[in-house]
Amino acid sequence: MDSFAFERDFADSLRCIPMSVRLKLDRCGIKLSLRQWSRLTFSERKWLSTGRCSEPDEISAMRATLVETIERIPGEIVKLLEEAPSGVWASRSVPPEVAHQCFALGIAAPTRAQWSGLTELQRFALVKLTREGHENANFLPAMAEFGLVRLDGAMV
Numbered sequence: 001m002d003s004f005a006f007e008r009d010f011a012d013s014l015r016c017i018p019m020s021v022r023l024k025l026d027r028c029g030i031k032l033s034l035r036q037w038s039r040l041t042f043s044e045r046k047w048l049s050t051g052r053c054s055e056p057d058e059i060s061a062m063r064a065t066l067v068e069t070i071e072r073i074p075g076e077i078v079k080l081l082e083e084a085p086s087g088v089w090a091s092r093s094v095p096p097e098v099a100h101q102c103f104a105l106g107i108a109a110p111t112r113a114q115w116s117g118l119t120e121l122q123r124f125a126l127v128k129l130t131r132e133g134h135e136n137a138n139f140l141p142a143m144a145e146f147g148l149v150r151l152d153g154a155m156v
Helices: 005-011 019-028 034-039 042-050 056-071 096-105 112-117 120-128 139-145
Strands: none
Touching: 005 139, 019 042, 019 056, 019 120, 042 056, 096 120, 096 139, 120 139
């Protein structure tokens, strides 16, 4: 399972949804609440965290299995994303929400070259960590973990 240092406090127990699973859920077009995640068995959560979900056939298979799994949980319904994820993290340019979050923290946004040098999962995590209405406490630790700033906010 792919996990980041900023997720270590829950990565092994899978008590929260890791970024690698969030990316898969976005690819599948499914919104999974923390309540639904916690109602999955550990083996189901492990399957989600380790299963392949990059190619169209893998995405379709994971989506079908996930829909079936959620529908078996009493009282739970499948929530589809209202619109397909934009994949803004796949852009060659630093997304505005990432640049805005950096500005709000008083740090420089990644350069285009730095952004391009990140993995898809790293870019996805930074975008997800900028969502409105969330604490976003892990944004700076993620930037540091990805080698973009030091924890004191200085550029590397």
